[in-house]
Amino acid sequence: MKDKLSAFLDGELDDQCVRTVLEEIRCEPILRNEWETYCLIGDVLRGDECVSHDFVDRVMAEIDTAPTLLAPIAKRAESAASAGWRSLMPLAASVMGVAAVGWVAHTLYAEPAGASHVAEVSPRLQLVESQASGVRPVSVTSTAVDPHQEYVFAHQSMTGGGPISGAIQHVRSISEVGQDGVR
């Protein structure tokens, strides 16, 4: 029934079938929910809903970032039965659509928290993020051992460290600030 619903949305059904589908939608609450979800996705994709001017781009980017998640499911379904695969596609699309809407809403309404969420989801985005941002705090999870730590320490304990004196200059020896790029 779901593939008929999908075909109906695309305007590919003849009059007889349309009547059957409409009847089904009226009677079947689950199907009605499906229909509403499809319509919402359609509205959003057409830009009828006030979401964002680059919504489609962001959905496409989101789909690009998650191909490894979708491919195995699609393959399994295909080997089982092509009919099953066809019926899964609209479901997958609706899940992706809803996920994309949720993601867009999340980034729209929770910008600061959203940034770190994106960084967690995709390492590629994290890279872009760190290049694009200006002054940024140090990564909390950085545990890389700096191979030059002992050299810097010995240097600082022998010298005045420029105008900085005392233990303050040793912040250079123990800082994680300098490690995330070049050292």
Next chain:
Amino acid sequence: MKWLLVALGFCFTLIQPQAMAQTPGDALSWLGRMAAAGQRLNYSGTFIYQSGKSFETSRVVHMMDAAGEHERVEVLDGSPREVVRSSSEVRCILPDQRTVIIDRAGGRRAFPARLPSSFGGIAENYRIRKGEVGRIAGMEAQQIILEPKDEYRFGYQLWAEIQSGLLLKSRTLDDRGEIIEQFAFSDVKIGGDIAMEAVRPRLAREGDWKVVHTNGVEIRREESGWGVQAPIAGFSLMSIVRRPLGRDHGDALHLVYSDGLAAISVFIEPASQANGRLAAGQLSTGAINIYKRMVGPHLVTALGEVPLRTVQRLADAMEPVAR
């Protein structure tokens, strides 16, 4: 009208030489005040360390008693790390890496070495002047500007608290005037009593830790077996120490060069498989530049809070000499 101009001119000739004579000396004396205040005063506060585009917040407590200086710095961002320093020892505690690095005072060398007592070298290598009086961490601060006279050193802008002379902010600038490193108090309390408890290490050490002792033995210049082909103007050899640098390094010869403000360390150690992986050209981390090269079977590492060209030139000039 004429007599007014003459009088003004006369006054001006009286004032000008005085002002000219006062400015550099005055700025130099501010450097002396800063060095003394950093050692003698009790203070505690929070400061931000910025290197390139990243920054980190730390807390510092400094105390002076009959036994000398006691100091503790704790990094507040990221993994917990601390530096605990007394008159006889400095240790960096890095729980994340299960590592503690310790250096103890020994031999003839004053510990820890401080801003040089003679500021002559500074005036030779930097143009030094007083800047504006501004406000840092809620306090009035005098700005001191040091501009390098050649391309082998960085420039500095320092802000000292007017009453005590304590350094509240320090900026290191490259030859384009870009900030490459900055220390700045955001909040500081100067004076008052500080309990001994506040300067004791807080991070617990349990289980198996890597302990790196870097205590050096000072050796005579002629015993080192190394020399510089073409010295860099303004930088002179201050001290030579033989010191261990941990498991991966073995014993290294540590030569320290200084221009009165900035310093360069040159480490010379036998190349091995462990340290060979580090033997790759140049690296930079904020204000500290690192340059490595192989000289026969030796790995030479030059680093310091100077431009890359300076460490590179010094490392390239190092050569073994007949004893």
